[in-house]
Amino acid sequence: MGIVIAVISGKGGVGKTTAVANVGLGIAQQGKRCIVLDFDIGQRNLDMILGLENRVVYDMIHVMDGDASLQQALIRSKVDNNLYFLAASQSKDKSVLDSEKIEKLVRNLKKEFDFVILDAPAGIESGYEHTIEFADKAIVVVNPEVSSIRDSDRAIGILDSKSQRVKEGKEVGKYLIINRIVPEMVRSGQMLRSEDILDILDIKLLGKVPEDRGVIDASNQGKPVILNKDSLAGAAYKRIASRLCGEDIKMVDIESEGGGLFKKLTGMFK
Amino acid sequence: MQSKQYSLKVYETTVGEEEKFLSFFEANHILFKDHLIILRGEVSDRIRAYLTSKSLHFLENVTLPEGRPRRELAKELALEKTKQEVKEKMLQSELSKLTNRLENNLTVLDKMIRSGQELSIEGDLLLLNRVNSGATLSITGNLIITQVVEGAIRCSGQFMLLTASPKANIIFHGLEINNSYLEDKLNRVELKNNEVVITPVLKKDINWA
Numbered sequence A: 001m002g003i004v005i006a007v008i009s010g011k012g013g014v015g016k017t018t019a020v021a022n023v024g025l026g027i028a029q030q031g032k033r034c035i036v037l038d039f040d041i042g043q044r045n046l047d048m049i050l051g052l053e054n055r056v057v058y059d060m061i062h063v064m065d066g067d068a069s070l071q072q073a074l075i076r077s078k079v080d081n082n083l084y085f086l087a088a089s090q091s092k093d094k095s096v097l098d099s100e101k102i103e104k105l106v107r108n109l110k111k112e113f114d115f116v117i118l119d120a121p122a123g124i125e126s127g128y129e130h131t132i133e134f135a136d137k138a139i140v141v142v143n144p145e146v147s148s149i150r151d152s153d154r155a156i157g158i159l160d161s162k163s164q165r166v167k168e169g170k171e172v173g174k175y176l177i178i179n180r181i182v183p184e185m186v187r188s189g190q191m192l193r194s195e196d197i198l199d200i201l202d203i204k205l206l207g208k209v210p211e212d213r214g215v216i217d218a219s220n221q222g223k224p225v226i227l228n229k230d231s232l233a234g235a236a237y238k239r240i241a242s243r244l245c246g247e248d249i250k251m252v253d254i255e256s257e258g259g260g261l262f263k264k265l266t267g268m269f270k
Numbered sequence B: 001m002q003s004k005q006y007s008l009k010v011y012e013t014t015v016g017e018e019e020k021f022l023s024f025f026e027a028n029h030i031l032f033k034d035h036l037i038i039l040r041g042e043v044s045d046r047i048r049a050y051l052t053s054k055s056l057h058f059l060e061n062v063t064l065p066e067g068r069p070r071r072e073l074a075k076e077l078a079l080e081k082t083k084q085e086v087k088e089k090m091l092q093s094e095l096s097k098l099t100n101r102l103e104n105n106l107t108v109l110d111k112m113i114r115s116g117q118e119l120s121i122e123g124d125l126l127l128l129n130r131v132n133s134g135a136t137l138s139i140t141g142n143l144i145i146t147q148v149v150e151g152a153i154r155c156s157g158q159f160m161l162l163t164a165s166p167k168a169n170i171i172f173h174g175l176e177i178n179n180s181y182l183e184d185k186l187n188r189v190e191l192k193n194n195e196v197v198i199t200p201v202l203k204k205d206i207n208w209a
């Protein structure tokens, strides 16, 4: 039985879809069977980032309504055989999301895959509560900005009250990705430090991803940045995927100069 | 048989001079709207007609069963009052030991209050976690928070004990607390003689540099 992970944030545009595509591919590259689902009906673009936009025939609503089988609707990635994709509803009507149907779909996918990753709408959107309802774990993506942190805090609050697991008295594991960190700005005090963000959100750190222009290029080409061996962001997503697969990968201090040595030295004199 | 039981207010009066009686009721009849009026002495037709015209309810020269004598009631009230006073005095004497004053209906919580969450507590609260920006905490009793507050606090207890919280929005008994008064490591906010008094409990760390 696989696990269901919802990738969430407070507001849009912080890097959820980018994280889903890269982490999903990273997990597949580790030999695990992984499916990524686009639940962000308003801003569905996971297909583009994965380079699969022209291959969508059936979407998630077709499957939920029984108009298509999972086999028909699942799209296999060209890059890795272990990665599959299920498209968001092509219809604009967001109310088509129905708890029972979602639960059934998720339950079926859990039987087939090791990881079921949901690209959620932003916490302020109406579809958000549906996406998180049946998640076992959540990955919260934030940018090091006060407004992003505050909105994510709210999304976590909703998760903690609306998820099925919480209603059953269990916990939903919550993990944090801090995305688009500009190390120089953190060092000069212009950008929030990871420690401060963790203080506010009080969830486990899963990884830190630097600002990287390669991300935008990669998305435009439909080749997730994790495939680019020289990209710092790509390396960060790779570490995150490995951690999710259970490997004990050390947290890299991407904020400091010289890969963490500087900070360790100053730390000794404190 | 069907029956009902009522408790109602009775106003008992003796009719003396008719003119005086009528002018008194002319001025005060509103007050007796919900009363049963018991009249003693000679009741004239004029008085009856007047009371009826004002839709007042009255009975003439009847003896009612005795209620609880007034004096007993007054004694009870006085006792209640002294009890209250003693309680307040005891509370005052505990002033220095703030935690001891967290006494009515204490809630202890170690839970982060997140943005968008609204928590209302009846009684006292000891919160061992943060109140994040965008969260609201309303409490009727006393409040101690050991972590930083960045959200909103509405407190109407006797005191609050707060850490330095420059981003908080704190309303104590309807008054907004200026955050610059909450600069110390631990601050006590309390109501003394209807005035908000803020005193540092733990001073800021001394900086030797």
Ligand SMILES: Nc1ncnc2c1ncn2[C@@H]1O[C@H](COP(=O)(O)OP(=O)(O)O)[C@@H](O)[C@H]1O
Residues within 6 Å of the ligand: A009, A011, A012, A013, A014, A015, A016, A017, A018, A019, A043, A179, A180, A181, A209, A210, A211, A212, A213, A215, A216, A219, A233
């Ligand atoms: N680490 C990064 N460095 C640079 N740009 C990024 C990074 N992560 C995301 N982006 C860019 O930010 C934008 C929003 O990302 P996206 O994943 O679509 O966010 P969301 O799904 O949360 O709305 C995209 O243009 C994406 O290329």
Ligand SMILES: [Mg+2]
Residues within 6 Å of the ligand: A013, A016, A017, A018, A040, A043, A045, A119
């Ligand atoms: Mg998106």
